[in-house]
Each structure stands twice: as structure tokens, then as C-alpha cells.
Amino acid sequence: MTDPKTYPGRPVELPDRSGELEPTPVEGCAGCAELAKVRDWARQSNDRTTVTDANVLMRRHPDGH
Numbered sequence: 001m002t003d004p005k006t007y008p009g010r011p012v013e014l015p016d017r018s019g020e021l022e023p024t025p026v027e028g029c030a031g032c033a034e035l036a037k038v039r040d041w042a043r044q045s046n047d048r049t050t051v052t053d054a055n056v057l058m059r060r061h062p063d064g065h
Contacts, residue, residue: 023058031061 022039025032035058042050 022055025058029061032058035061 025036035054039051039054039058042048042054
């Protein structure tokens with residue numbers, strides 16, 4: 001009989017898809033422009049939570065896509 005495995009397996013590495021399917025800011029919309037700036041700043045700071053929040057807000061924005 002084989003010995004049971006008593007340690008965790010290797011971690012699963014998921015692909016980084018943070019840049020896919022992001023909403024685009026509407027040209028001339030100050031709200032969209034501000035959210036895009038926040039999203040860019042958060043991405044440079046490796047703050048994925050804020051990137052996601054900015055994307056959600058931009059999608060919910062009346063002029064957003």
C-alpha cells in the first residue's frame with residue numbers, strides 16, 4: 001500500500017486577465033476620465049481591488065460602456 005500524501009500540492013497559478021474586458025471611458029465624460037485615472041494609478045500600485053472597483057463603477061456609470 002502507498003503512503004498517504006501529507007503535504008499540499010503545488011499552488012495553481014491562474015493567468016492574469018485584469019486587462020481583458022475592461023470598460024473604456026466615454027470620450028468627454030469627466031466621471032469616466034476620473035475612474036480611468038484611478039484605475040491606472042491602482043494598476044501601477046498593484047492594487048487589484050481598486051482596479052476592480054473602478055471597473056465596476058465605470059460599468060455602472062450612466063455613460064459607461
